[in-house]
Amino acid sequence: MSKTKENIFDIVLFKRLFQYIKPYKVVFIVLLILVVLLAVFSAATPYITKYAIDNSIEVKASESFLNYILAMFAVLILQTVFQLAFIYYAAWLGQNLVEDVRVKLFNHLLKFKMKYYDNSSVGVLITRAVTDMERIADIFGQGLFMIFRDLLAMVVVFGVMMFINWRLSLIVFIMLPVLLYATRIFQKYMKVAFEEVRNEVSNLNSFVQERLTGMKILQLFTREEVEYEKFTVINERHKKGWLKTVWYNSIFFPLADLVSSVCIGAVAWYGGLSIVLENNEVSQGDLIAFIMFIPMLFRPLRQIADKFNTLQMGMVAANRVFKVLDTTSQIDDHGTIVAEHFKGDIAFKEVVFSYVDHEEVLKGISFDVKSGETIAIVGATGAGKSTIINLLNRFYEIKDGEIAIDGVNIKDVTLASLRTQIAVVLQDVFLFADTILNNITLNHPEITEAQVEAAAKEIGVHDFITSLPGGYHYNVKERGVMLSSGQRQLISFLRAYVTNPSILVLDEATSSVDSYSEQLIQNATEKITKGRTSIVIAHRLATIKKADKILVMDSGEIVEQGTHDELLQRVNGYYKNLYEVQFLKEEAV
Numbered sequence: 001m002s003k004t005k006e007n008i009f010d011i012v013l014f015k016r017l018f019q020y021i022k023p024y025k026v027v028f029i030v031l032l033i034l035v036v037l038l039a040v041f042s043a044a045t046p047y048i049t050k051y052a053i054d055n056s057i058e059v060k061a062s063e064s065f066l067n068y069i070l071a072m073f074a075v076l077i078l079q080t081v082f083q084l085a086f087i088y089y090a091a092w093l094g095q096n097l098v099e100d101v102r103v104k105l106f107n108h109l110l111k112f113k114m115k116y117y118d119n120s121s122v123g124v125l126i127t128r129a130v131t132d133m134e135r136i137a138d139i140f141g142q143g144l145f146m147i148f149r150d151l152l153a154m155v156v157v158f159g160v161m162m163f164i165n166w167r168l169s170l171i172v173f174i175m176l177p178v179l180l181y182a183t184r185i186f187q188k189y190m191k192v193a194f195e196e197v198r199n200e201v202s203n204l205n206s207f208v209q210e211r212l213t214g215m216k217i218l219q220l221f222t223r224e225e226v227e228y229e230k231f232t233v234i235n236e237r238h239k240k241g242w243l244k245t246v247w248y249n250s251i252f253f254p255l256a257d258l259v260s261s262v263c264i265g266a267v268a269w270y271g272g273l274s275i276v277l278e279n280n281e282v283s284q285g286d287l288i289a290f291i292m293f294i295p296m297l298f299r300p301l302r303q304i305a306d307k308f309n310t311l312q313m314g315m316v317a318a319n320r321v322f323k324v325l326d327t328t329s330q331i332d333d334h335g336t337i338v339a340e341h342f343k344g345d346i347a348f349k350e351v352v353f354s355y356v357d358h359e360e361v362l363k364g365i366s367f368d369v370k371s372g373e374t375i376a377i378v379g380a381t382g383a384g385k386s387t388i389i390n391l392l393n394r395f396y397e398i399k400d401g402e403i404a405i406d407g408v409n410i411k412d413v414t415l416a417s418l419r420t421q422i423a424v425v426l427q428d429v430f431l432f433a434d435t436i437l438n439n440i441t442l443n444h445p446e447i448t449e450a451q452v453e454a455a456a457k458e459i460g461v462h463d464f465i466t467s468l469p470g471g472y473h474y475n476v477k478e479r480g481v482m483l484s485s486g487q488r489q490l491i492s493f494l495r496a497y498v499t500n501p502s503i504l505v506l507d508e509a510t511s512s513v514d515s516y517s518e519q520l521i522q523n524a525t526e527k528i529t530k531g532r533t534s535i536v537i538a539h540r541l542a543t544i545k546k547a548d549k550i551l552v553m554d555s556g557e558i559v560e561q562g563t564h565d566e567l568l569q570r571v572n573g574y575y576k577n578l579y580e581v582q583f584l585k586e587e588a589v
Helices: 011-042 044-057 062-110 114-118 122-129 131-164 166-213 215-220 224-277 284-325 385-392 415-420 436-441 449-459 462-466 485-498 515-529 541-546 564-568 574-588
Strands: 346-353 362-369 374-379 400-405 422-425 503-507 533-537 549-554 557-562
Touching (some): 011 044, 011 062, 011 284, 044 062, 044 131, 062 122, 122 131, 122 166, 122 284, 131 166, 166 224, 374 385, 385 503, 415 422, 449 462, 449 485, 449 515, 485 515, 515 533, 549 574, 557 574, 564 574
Parallel strands (some): 374 549
Antiparallel strands (some): 346 362, 346 400
16 A cells, blocks of 8 residues: 555655745745634634623623623634635645646656657546646645644634633543544545545546547447446446545534534533532633533534545645656756757668567668658558657657767757757647647747748648638647648648758658648648658658658568669569559559
């Protein structure tokens, strides 16, 4: 069992959270002062009531009674003001703290290597960055300070009770351990229950996010009923997790009310009997004050248990967030060379790579690309073509070998400058729910709208963009659903072109686009590759014929390389067979 499950309050985890309070230590100190003041004022009203009854009502002294009333009014006003300030600044501190943690978490996520996202659920990560963050804010806004205030109030109240009448206090003290023990057991079980709830919330978020993203596939294959049944099972587990917390609450709170009522009854019985017998052990003021004090002593204990639920949920959430923050899955960026421009000579030297240990995807491949050349990579699915793209941009670390640009190992180049000089156009184009302009520039401050329009005209996509409502300011919605696959591909070409990269890497599939878009893509390809070193995963015959060199891949190895004409001369060559089976059909069409 983990530490967070064994302990009701993880002090090590809280110390780590406390580091984020340091910038707001003034507010933190103010909150501590307010906690003390509220604890003192909580006992003031019953205390004043006792003396009002004993010193004014019993002796019928109207002048002193008015003074007690005014004192009680002043206490209530001050208590209200302090309570307002306490609630506001506790929430303010929680929200500012969680803003800092969330920014740090998102910045951390931005630097993870692709392998981390290959093995992680997007829904779970969204839960960490959004829902769990709000639970962390509640630690301070609704949990920790509230618990501290209530505990201190209980200490002050009990101290005043002992000062007023130790005999009545003894009756209360006898009953108090019962509720304290019940509270501890309650907190222990609630900790485990909330851990289960958070797990099920993550599962639910992940399931819903994936199904909404893949809704088209579900409907195409009529999987609605199957997915509905799966969702019902997950939702049922989520419900059962919450019902456990409801069950524990339904046991504890009635028990707390019962103990409080029994205590009041015992005090009323003993105090009332003493007053009737006139043994001077209890005054009328003592009895009334204690009847007021007991709920003030027992209610905070109930509230502490309730706030502890909030605190425990926050601690569970914090533990999950810190696990992500503690994950070291970043690409090592120890390069010292800042690449302002590449000449464009690329060399793969005996590169070995595997996504999964002991399952090599690239088996020691080597090839060279001269500056300004265009090489095409062909081969069956799974041959390792796209992996070359990923490795050139250092999305993954190679197992062995070396990748060099202009004779410099890419590990010696800073990651940001490396990726700035390499533009990639992927087959699977991702667009954000934003304007076409922002999807092209990705909000780069140095790329103007005029530059984007000029680049669009150069590669022949300006007319297509201006034909849309709003032109460059047309919102493509989530994942670019308002555009066809061919239009999204054109946007990605323009996105690559405006950055004026030294090297282009293209996965220019056109299998799912119309003939008009395909012609635009072909023209765009010719334009943006002109004069630049380009690596193209080829899907069209035209690209292959125009390439300076063709790499033929099979099962993670380069089995052939040469020009189109050279490779066709090889008897029973891999490329020749591929050409006759696949590309001659395209030529015939």
